[in-house]
Amino acid sequence: MLTLPIDEPDMMCEPRFGANYPRETLPENLERDLGRRDSHEEMSNSDMREELEDEDISEREEDEDEREGEPDANGLAKMRGPRRKKQSKGRHERVKVRRQEANARERSRMHGLNAALESLRKVVPCYSKTQKLSKIETLRLAKNYIWALSETLSAGKRPDLLAFVQTLCKGLSQPTTNLVAGCLQLNARNFLTDHNGDVMFSGRPPYDSMYPYSGSDVNAPPGHSSGTVDSSKPFRHYNYGGAAYDAGYYENASPEGGSPHLDGPLSPPMNFNGIFSLKHDDPSDYSKSSPYGMRYCGVPSRATLGQNSMYRASPEARFPYDLHLRSQPYQPQAEMHGSFHN
DNA sequence: TAGGCCATCTGGTCCT
DNA sequence: AGGACCAGATGGCCTA
Secondary structure (H helix, E strand, O other), X not given: OOOOOOOOOOHHHOOOOHHHOOHHHHHHHHHHHHOOOOOOOOOOHHHHHHHHHHHHHXXXXXXXXXXXXXXXXXXXXXXXXXXXXXXXXXXXXHHHHHHHHHHHHHHHHHHHHHHHHHHHHHHOOOOOOOOOOOHHHHHHHHHHHHHHHHHHHHHOOOOOHHHHHHHHHOOOOHHHHHHHHHHOOXXXXXXXXXXXXXXXXXXXXXXXXXXXXXXXXXXXXXOOOOOOOOOOOOOOOOOEOOEOOOOOOOOXXXXXXXXXXXXXXXXXXXXXXXXXXXXXXXXXXXXXXOOOOOOOOOOOOOOOOOOOOOOOOOXXXXXXXXXXXXXXXXXXXXXXXXXXXX
């Protein structure tokens, strides 16, 4: 549907998207519009403007002030109301051309907006060329992603996968939630979206077999009663891999409610160089060097992820997620790149 | 076929 | 005056 290539330079940095398109690019669109006109068909824009200016001169003489001519109920001509200019052919054409120029500008502006949105798609999790997130879902996911990363930064600890994904999926539609789950090779049914759009944990985390709890009850994460999970409460955090995580790390976590850790003037903290090794590579290299292994993950279809989904985490599966601290070297990203390649 | 998503057109408003 | 921005309307395409 885009009529302009989406691989434009990063347009998110441009203050005004539409203004980014030079006027020289407009005639192509404009000509398309102008091609519908039944007159001036062989005329360039400049030619047309010149002609219209000429017409303006004669217009001033030609246009006559006109009062509402229709007679009223008594048969008398209406003499009140604003004077209306008679629309000469030239004036009508000029208005038409101006409208078409405005349409072309508006199209360009929207193309710029879409290009920026496309570049946003590429930097949020679960980018797929074959299955694009909708505009609204892209914005929601981006917001959640920023929020989750901010939380991670402010906590200064390795984030919990499921809680991170829950934050990512908050408010997203079920298909998008499935998409995120698929990208992360999680079972989407483990974090269901309730009627409020809140994502709730409703099952055993898929990686608990990979990262068993250090506690005695291996079936119940800290904060949950043995063997049962209260899905009405936010998913809490586990210990895995021998590392302890705050039970309240994402407590009250909500992208809607603002970060509880970001009350200061520097909100949100974006100390990329201090904690994360954030690289902004060309999208084509994400699969090789992205600090976030979720990028460029291929999802073959919009099919709902079920219990038998190919994305279901298996004990052999690696932690499909390598958001990590510099001070905490994590397993090589190369192990999982194959899974995420688009 | 209904609903979601999208591009485009259009008129209004605001700003320079 | 002209351009950017915005929101409503409309029609096309796709999918469940």
